[in-house]
Amino acid sequence: MFRLPEYSYPCGARLCLWRRYARSGRQREGDEMQSSRSMRAWALVMFAVFVAFLLAASALDRGAEAQEAPGVLAGKKIVVDAGHGGGDAGAANARYGLVEKDQTLDVSRRLKALLEASGATVYMTRTGDGTLSNSDRYAYANRTGADILVSVxxxxxxDPAANYTTVLFGKWRKDKALAVALLDGLHPALGIPRRDPYSFASGVLLKSEMPAAIAETVFITSDAEGRLLSDGTGARQQQIAEALKTGIEGYFRTP
Ligand SMILES: [Zn+2]
Structure with a gap:
């Protein structure tokens, strides 16, 4: 059979061109794939750098917060004196089964935890149901060399309707500013009326060497207070502890 030579075969030439085109097309696709792969790699690297930056920034932020957290209470030494104890029950609310010595210890423990979380060192005159005299309390407080003493x-x-918050001080110069600051923490936070601080001749206040005050936080004999304190959640006790902490912070913040 007669055949044209290969080079002059038009179809062959077209085929050849098409093949070349197809080959170069594949190459172009290959190049594009190559470059899109490296773009993706760069994007990943940039994203990783960005995420690392964000993580580092938030870690720095947390570090700063952790440093800020202790605030004005950092390094402060505070005596927390839970009122009454042991054979001295203090006031009581029979209707709600509340005894002052237990409630003051509950609030004092909460206050201790709050103060310590803010960097203070806390000395408790009692941690259990022990009987303490006033001289036991101030002698202990004086041994600690604490900055202040807060008696809870x-x-x-x-009158079951009576309920207000107040703070007592011993010596005007030594204790009054602490009493005022504590009351500013308690009121209006506790949502009950206040009575301005007044002096009270207690050995705990008069014989302690540091500023000292007795916080008469709420009336345990109040019906409304009895309901709150005995609801089993501890929310009222926590609120009282937080209000005392606010007052203590206010005291140390004031120059
Ligand atoms: Zn009392």
Whole structure:
């Protein structure tokens, strides 16, 4: 059979061109794939750098917060004196089964935890149901060399409607500023009326060498207070502890 020579075969030439085109097309696709792969790799690297930057920034932020957290209480030495104890029950609310010595210890423990979380060192005059005299309390406080002494109490009245918060001080110069600051923490935070601080001749206040005050936080004998304190959640006790902490912070913040 007659055949044209290969080079002059038009179809062959077209085929040849098409093949060349197809080959170069594949190459182009290959190049594009190559470059899109490296673009993706760069994007990943940039994203990783960005994420690393964010993580580092948030870690720095957390570090700063951790440093800020202790604030004004950092390094402060505070005596927390849970009022009454042992054979001295203090006031009581029979209707709600509340006894002052237990409630003051509950609030004092919460206050201790809050103060320590803010960097303070806390000395408790009692951690259990021990009986302490006033001289036991101030002698212990004086041995610690603490900056302040906060005595935690609850008030009592024969009137179940009576309820307000107040703070007692011993010596005007030594204790008054602490009493005022504590009351500013308690009121209006506790949502009950306040009575301005007044002086009270207690050995705990008069014989302690550091600023000292007795916080008569709430009336344990109040019906409304009895309901709150005995609801089993500990929310009212926590609120009282937080209000005391706010007052203590206010005291140390004031020059
Ligand atoms: Zn008391």
């Amino acid at each position: 109490h609850m008030n009592g009245s024969s």
